[in-house]
Amino acid sequence: MFPTDPISNLAALIRCPSVTPAEGGALTALEAMLAPLGFSVDRVVAKEAGTPDIENLYARLGAEGPHLMFAGHTDVVPVGDEAAWSHPPFSAAIARGEMYGRGAVDMKGGIACFVAAVARHIEKHGRPKGSISFLITGDEEGPAINGTVKLLEWAAQKGERWDACLVGEPTNPESLGDMIKIGRRGSLSGRITVHGVQGHAAYPHLADNPVRGILQLTQALMDSAFDAGTDTFQPSNLEVTTIDVGNAAVNVIPARASAAFNIRFNDHWTAESLKAEIVARLDRAAKDETLRPGRQPVKYDIVWNERPSHVFLTRNNALIDSLSGAVEAVTGRQPKLSTTGGTSDARFIKDYCPVVEFGLVGQTMHMVDERVAIADLETLTGIYEAFVARWFGHAAA
Ligand SMILES: [Zn+2]
Structure with missing residues (x-):
């Protein structure tokens, strides 16, 4: 079945208790969505002495350039006081137009929407002229040693090269369309x-x-x-x-x-x-x-401290304009291009290709009752779908 519905995609991911470092079934659920779309999927276990082994996922559709990467993580932070949740944190319960669950916005929701966007794109236009890949780690909320860094090295080692990357972390402070991150301090x-x-x-x-x-x-x-x-x-x-x-x-x-x-x-x-x-x-x-x-x-x-995070700023108009234009086309709002906030895995990806970040509204991330508006899932899927079309259009031009 084509995973065109971000709501059922997200429900499947939330029901996997993937608190770092546990895979919790989340990557298996994601693989089950990507395989019918034609992605070839690799599950990559990264190890380092003194840290728990971490399972990661890399999936690619297509063999040619241009190559667009979507990056993110399926691991989630602990639930805290489970009794304080209005709905169990791994139930994906829907109430009053919102889906509850740990990871709903940070960032299983972003992954669910991007999968749905790619599925819709393929349904309407066939495979894009180029490649799309998913680089998904299980170690973003933990020490981040066996995650994105090693997965990028592993992929680059086997010849993977990317032209641009979108990270699906929650970047919007209040409502969808507020903010794209184009760099980090x-x-x-x-x-x-x-x-x-x-x-x-x-x-x-x-x-x-x-x-x-x-x-x-x-x-x-x-x-x-x-x-x-x-x-x-x-x-x-x-x-x-x-x-x-x-x-x-x-x-x-x-x-x-x-x-x-x-x-x-x-x-x-x-x-x-x-x-x-x-x-x-x-x-x-x-x-x-x-x-x-x-x-x-x-x-x-x-x-x-041994590992400082380096500052970066993305200056790639094709990437920024494709995303910004997609946000504006769907929401009618011009997103602020920002570099505020903490660090993210984008700091590792920037060594391989230009990277920007855009996802859901971050207000409830890491909190009890983390939840996402169902309407936002549909809107973000629309934005991602428009972004994919624009970016490949741009790259082909
Ligand atoms: Zn996150």
């Missing part, structure tokens, strides 16, 4: 430790209180803006997320104090240039004597 974290000299609180000249040092250093990180933002990006922003001393005694000056921070940065910076800026700020602040008159510079070290 980078994210970088680190921890600073200040080394002082422990001592008696009554004899501070014999000690060196690291609390004074950590205040100077964290102040320097928060003090002035890193940049003013760009046309497409918000200003970069740093948040100190914790300051830790862990000292239980009121009469003891502690030996150490540490602090952690996270910075979301725009395309003024690379992770490397930003690290250099942060170290320069810290070195300057370490010499400041305001809180420590007559003292040697603060002794500190910094440990960077």
